[in-house]
Amino acid sequence: MRARRSIQGLPRAGGESTPGQRNPLGATTGRRSRVRAWPAANSSRRTAAKQRAELDALQQGIRYRRIFVALLGVIITMSAAVVLLGTIGLLDETRARPLTPAEQTKYKQEEIARRWQAWPATGVFPEEVKYLGLDRAQQYARRVGIAPETECGKGVDASVAGVLDDHGCVTMLRATYIDQTASFVFTVGVAVLKDEASRVSATGELTQDDRVGVLPVAFPGTVSERFGPDQRQRTSWVGAGPYIVFSTAGYADGRTRASIPPEEILHPELWPAAKSIGHQIAYFLADPPKVPPCTQGNVC
Template identity: 80%
Template structure:
């Protein structure tokens, strides 16, 4: 029996409606899952950001320095001084020393030499050791004693760090004939102070620095012209050592360390 067209159309419309309703319900379910996934992703991102912010705040907030951090602060501050201080800070205008009868006297700075390569400012045997241990540069200045009888050149060898300095000083000999080369300034009382006029030389270690000193007579007397007995008992060498030690002390004097990572307030 053939179906009537009207009844067939109604059944087709009903099928389409059911299909559309099923598709709509499926779309709603998909949308719900999509919204849930987006919300979850946003929540996870927000959590990551909050954790990062909390970590950043914890890392950057002011806190007390540890013992290791305090020691590193001191070492880095001392190691920078040859660059951050003016030349007149490394080599003060006056340096006190102990003279005869333990009287306190002052050596006066005559001049400061240009910065130079380490090997060019010391005797060859010393220069080889400094070069092997990474000497960065040499700073030198010349002083006269309070009576302008003695002339002293002080040289500051800058090593990479304190460990390099310790390794270098372990190899330096105690030969008082070699060390820093004198710097004379024409037209001054120091103009006759050359290599042959050095009576004795020496050095002292301080932080990443080796502070060399040498002394001689302002009148140009050579080491060969001075009796050994006079060299050993002259006021010249104690004064030279005292001046070198004073400059080493200035350079390696421990700085005041702030108690916190951001200053004085934790």
């Protein structure tokens, strides 16, 4: 009996169960599933939607690309225009062309202003300088020596030094000459100012006292060795470009100004010779240079 009950409790062959009996997952057998099956989407619609999305993305990319290309074109065009204008300006600035009157004047001023540095000392103070002697006979003063470059205030009297310093004097160059007969001694001093305008201002304030000016330079062992401040008979100056050229004269035998009678100080040969030598030095320094006709030489 026990064996039969056990057999009766087993499920039927083929996996069938009795009505109302539950399957191992807990669901009652013999009933329909309550989950509704969704109908399958139409494949053609899905394909069309995908194509529309791809087309929209492509058109948007094309629009962005067109905007980018347009902006890039504008940037390139503007850059090319800037480069072209710069190139034109550079070529116009550097090309050879005739000098304007203002440029010619500036060229002359700059050339004259740098001569005291560009030239050797023997160029500023030549070995021989022409002057007019008695009966206006042409004679030559010979250079005895060139003094070391010095500060402006140390090469002139104190009253003159103040004027030069107030107007920006750069340096003082001096040299000593003797006349053709070795009877007279001359010291020429070149005061270098910053520019011609400064020189004009300075000369407007210089005194006309012929007892003060450049200090003499004596060279031992030469005819000039006895030439000092007390031996100066007269002094003068002349302006040329940015330079003030001073000159002073005395006797080679050492006579002082105080020892010479007033009427003899105005010696007919001593003083004209001194002025002539000073003017010759000034002429050399301020002689206008030849100006090239074009900005790059002689060919425009």
